Amino acid sequence: MQVVSKAVRRLASFRSRLMSSVASIDPSAGLTDEQLATQELATRFAHNEMLPHMAQWDQKEEFPLSTLRAAAQLGFGAIYCKEDYGGSGLTRLDASIIFEALSLGCVSTTAYLSIHNMCAWMLDTYGSEELKARYLPDLATMEKCASYCLTEPGSGSDAASLSTTAVKNGDYYSITGSKAFISGAGESEVYLIMCRTGQPGPKGISCILVPKETPGVTFGAKERKVGWNSQPTRIVHLESAVVPVANRLGEEGEGFSIAMSGLNGGRINIASCSVGAAQASLDAVIEYTKTRKQFGSPIAAFQHTQFEIAEMAAELLASRLLVRNAAVALDTKHPDTVVLCAAAKLYATRNCLQVIDRALQLHGGYGYLKDYPVQQYLRDCRVHTILEGTNEVMRVIMARHLMAS
Numbered sequence: 001m002q003v004v005s006k007a008v009r010r011l012a013s014f015r016s017r018l019m020s021s022v023a024s025i026d027p028s029a030g031l032t033d034e035q036l037a038t039q040e041l042a043t044r045f046a047h048n049e050m051l052p053h054m055a056q057w058d059q060k061e062e063f064p065l066s067t068l069r070a071a072a073q074l075g076f077g078a079i080y081c082k083e084d085y086g087g088s089g090l091t092r093l094d095a096s097i098i099f100e101a102l103s104l105g106c107v108s109t110t111a112y113l114s115i116h117n118m119c120a121w122m123l124d125t126y127g128s129e130e131l132k133a134r135y136l137p138d139l140a141t142m143e144k145c146a147s148y149c150l151t152e153p154g155s156g157s158d159a160a161s162l163s164t165t166a167v168k169n170g171d172y173y174s175i176t177g178s179k180a181f182i183s184g185a186g187e188s189e190v191y192l193i194m195c196r197t198g199q200p201g202p203k204g205i206s207c208i209l210v211p212k213e214t215p216g217v218t219f220g221a222k223e224r225k226v227g228w229n230s231q232p233t234r235i236v237h238l239e240s241a242v243v244p245v246a247n248r249l250g251e252e253g254e255g256f257s258i259a260m261s262g263l264n265g266g267r268i269n270i271a272s273c274s275v276g277a278a279q280a281s282l283d284a285v286i287e288y289t290k291t292r293k294q295f296g297s298p299i300a301a302f303q304h305t306q307f308e309i310a311e312m313a314a315e316l317l318a319s320r321l322l323v324r325n326a327a328v329a330l331d332t333k334h335p336d337t338v339v340l341c342a343a344a345k346l347y348a349t350r351n352c353l354q355v356i357d358r359a360l361q362l363h364g365g366y367g368y369l370k371d372y373p374v375q376q377y378l379r380d381c382r383v384h385t386i387l388e389g390t391n392e393v394m395r396v397i398m399a400r401h402l403m404a405s
Contacts, residue, residue: 025313027100027279027320035097038090041074042101050105051373057106057230058376061222063187064109064230069142071102071113078140079117080265081124085132086140092265093327096272100320103276107380110276112231114269115183119146119192122262123209126249131209135190147188148266149179149236150259157393159194160202160256164238166195168245173197173208175216175241181387185234186219188212193238194259197252207255209247216241227379264330264338266388267345271323271352274384277377278316278352281359284374285309288363299362308362312355319348339401346394349384356381 028036049067057064071077079095081087090098095117102110120139123132123146138144155162164177175195182191191210198204210217220235250258286309289300299305326344329337356378360367367374385391 025279025282025316031097035094038094039097039101042076042098043104045071045074046102046105050102050109054106054230054373054376055370057109058227058380059229059370061229061232063232065142065145065187067109068113068116068145072140072142076102076113077116077142078120078124078136081117081120081136081140085124085136087120087124087136088140091327092268092330093324095265096268096323096327099269099272100276100279100323103273104280106230107273107277107377108228108230111228111270111273111380111384112183114266114273115148116142116146116188118262118266118269119148119190121265122148122192122207122249122258125261126207126254126258127209128246131247131249135209139190144189145184145187146190146192147182147184147236148259148262149182149191150194151179151181153178153180153235157390159259160205161200162194162196162205164193164195166193166197166206166208168197171245172242173245173248175208175210175238175243177238179236179238181223181233182236183228183231183233185236186222186232191217191236192249193236194255197255202256203253205255205259206252207249207258208243209249210238210241210243214241214243226382227376228383263388264341267341267394268323268327268330270384270388271319271326271345271348274349274352274381275316275320275323277381278312278319278355281356281374281377282309282312282316284372285312285359285362288366292364305362308358312358315351315355319344319352323348336401339398342389342394342397345388346391346398349381350391353378353381353385 028039049070075088076098078087079090079098080092083089099110099114124136139146150159152162166173166175175193177195189212193208193210194205195208196204197206216239218237223233225233289305290298292299322344326340329340360374360378363372363374366372
């Protein structure tokens with residue numbers, strides 16, 4: 001309890017400095033008035049409602065549902081869903097700006113929110129009107145949360161080889177299998193399950209919405225993780241879980257393409273979270289090096305420190321530009337959208353992680369203490385190079401595109 005309280009005091013001090021100073025690299029450059037207002041709204045929410053609790057959520061592994069619902073009241077529960085059933089009707093660029101800003105307050109919580117938004121969009125885009133009317137209003141307010149279920153214990157990056165099966169019997173599917181590394185599992189009420197309804201390979205996969213209360217749905221123990229501790233991760237088990245055929249998104253055999261279309265946006269979202277964490281870490285290390293003295297001078301006066309911070313700023317700027325460019329490509333249906341999303345995810349998650357790691361190094365031994373937030377940004381962002389398609393897979397996507405051109 002004393003450790004948590006100490007960390008909270010450090011975060012309060014960090015928050016006060018952030019709120020009273022201009023960001024080291026202005027993240028609002030080039031935004032419209034509407035986007036600036038959205039960014040300010042998300043930034044204020046991050047600083048006031050998330051950052052003061054970030055350390056506690058991490059150390060106590062609390063899922064902050066009330067905070068997520070408060071974010072949903074601002075329109076962040078279904079950001080780029082149509083307004084018909086409660087969505088905000090914003091763009092992917094707007095979403096990137098929001099997720100970047102919210103990550104200043106807590107990367108782990110924002111990342112879960114981004115996954116929830118991805119699921120809501122998939123339902124909004126591919127679900128029937130009946131299915132959307134039944135679930136989207138509650139997803140928009142986050143009265144119900146959603147989880148994306150593609151990965152399996154034995155499939156990993158080879159997602160098209162998944163073995164969870166859905167056997168059709170009249171107007172119902174009976175689903176059997178397991179999904180691994182599912183964010184929100186056990187807390188979410190809605191699960192988008194990618195399962196095999198036909199032939200081997202990607203063309204035999206369908207996407208089916210499975211409610212939590214469905215008989216046959218159970219959950220494994222909560223995984224113990226390095227980061228992302230404010231959101232639970234569990235295996236989802238399905239044992240002859242029966243759901244209506246009407247719960248299917250799209251047609252049979254379209255599930256893999258639906259899952260991949262969701263991941264294009266998911267990659268931008270996760271990259272945006274990395275950018276936000278890198279921004280927060282850069283701001284923190286600039287403040288720290290101005291006050292920390294060694295050999296009679298602030299370490300900010302040392303040329304090595306200045307060069308390090310300059311390199312960090314350059315990587316942050318480049319990452320933000322790549323991510324926002326990919327978001328615009330997704331909004332405009334650019335023919336290179338897939339590769340641009342992959343490039344943004346590859347570059348931003350890798351390089352922003354390095355920015356955060358450099359910030360920790362410049363904090364010296366203090367950076368390794370949980371009293372300082374930079375170590376949590378590092379732990380929470382480490383997984384970003386793995387999920388939503390590993391960065392190795394991003395390289396494969398880009399290489400295939402380049403070799404085919």
